[in-house]
Amino acid sequence: MPWRKRTTTGQALSAAAIHGVLLAWCALALFPLYLVVINGAKSRRAIFNDPLKLPTSDTFSAKGYASVVGNSEFPLYFGNSLVVTSVSLLLILLLGAMAAHALSEYRFRGNTLLGLYLIVGIMVPIRLGTVALLELMVNLNLTNTLTALILVYTAQGLPVAIFIFTEFLRAVSREIKDSARIDGLSEYRIFFEVVIPLVRPVIATVAVFSMIPIWNDLWFPLILAPGQETRTVTLGVQQFIGQYTVDWGAVLAALSVAVLPVLVMYIIFSRHLIRGITAGAVKG
């Protein structure tokens, strides 16, 4: 990098200032997480005496994590969250892409109106319909089922997915699809074999934006599925914290465990995320 040599002291200083600001915010963002993860692995006394220190051989204690893992309910909560999040995500992506494909590909009466109708949910949060939604779920006999959550989250996630997919697909050239048509592919095969591979770059964006609010939601699990059997991790941790306020090790360990899956997903998707946002999500 020969041009680096030409950097003047002034530029070096401003670069240092810039990294100073960025690092300060990093510290602010990471410090609370650091505290939770390290203290979850310490003995009770060490948590209070040296909250900032890493666990040493003296202060290490796996009791906190053990009581979380040993708590027979946590694997269940995890399973529930996993089922709800992944099934909703799959439905959002598939149904969203199908609708967006139809809206951007075919001309039919009411196309624009239907398109607007389907994305109005971005601006009008579904939570406002909670009162009627609960009545509906009671009538359908779906309270305290994961199905209720999946249906609601799918309906909630569709507008954003349809919006992003439609914007993206409108910008894609028709030629590929038309040549597939000349090859005699049915409209369904065109969707699965041509369109799905085309939207792959924005799938990560839609997935992350849809997944976070579902995994972290407290409102709908609390209202639609608060039962022991259908609790999600978020609701489970909230209740767990309420019960175990004295057992700090366990609480901190529970918090760390609740965070992990999202972190893993984020690290997998983070590179695509920005690319997806810049590619089309915000342009419109």
Next chain:
Amino acid sequence: MKTSRGRALDGAVPRKRIGTSRRWHIFVFLAPATVLYTVFAIYPIVETLRLSLLVEVDGSNVFAGLGNYARLLTEPFWAEQFANAFWNNCILFLLHMLVQNPIALMLAAILSIPSLRGAAVYRTVFFLPTLLSVVVVGFIWQLILSPLWGITPDAMKAIGLGSWFRPWLGLESSALITITLISIWQYVGIPLMLFYAALLNIPEETVEAARIDGLNGFWIFWKVKLPLILPTLGLVTILTYIGNFTVSFDLIYSVQGGLAGPNFSTDVMGTFLFRSFFGFQSQSGDTHMGATVASALFFIILIGVGTYLFGVQRRLLRHEG
């Protein structure tokens, strides 16, 4: 050719056979999303609006016109809570606009400097808190600010401000501001990403031209880049507005409980809606008043979105063009 196909589909009766055979797949593609969305998103909202116009008399619903709204606005029990929650939401919104979004804009501006090293790492870290569950975030900050654990008091002692420490979350005067700062800590990543994406979309030539005109870093940002990302600023504003009225429930409920203590000082429309619908402790739940609070919130959001779409957005577009 495209237009003729479109016209043929638009309604010519003699071509019905071709029309329907061509249309079936459109229906198949659109129906599942439309049905799910209509039944579980639109219908509940419309039904909630309808429920707000009814009252329950001897177990059956009776039309009451705007009676519930009158109760909400005039009966002291409801009106006081409503005014308090709405006011707190306004403060929450203003603080997010004045603190969160400028921080996000500043960080995004720095991140988008082309020669910056390690931008990907910073970006990943900055977005991290946004991914966490509010339950986790709320509790982490409760611990950090707790006088019991002593992290904050000790840290403040270390820099000579020990006597300034207060249990901020527990004091009526500071609880709402503290909650807002926690929320900002968590959600700054969203406007940050939106600003960042918008800044990256500015063509290099535009910036280069300004540089040739003799503008330096800060002025390029202020005079060239900022006007170009005004539409994103509008989008961030409306997203902040909507989130402030709905999502703020989660954090406040996790940290302060359904009563949004101390003494309702952190009560917002979300927690108020939750209590009016489900009841809480001594107060019993009321479906119709719950629906009324939700509908009031619906109109508040509608006013915001309407202002955004017809006013701000249009002016911004004109500005841009």
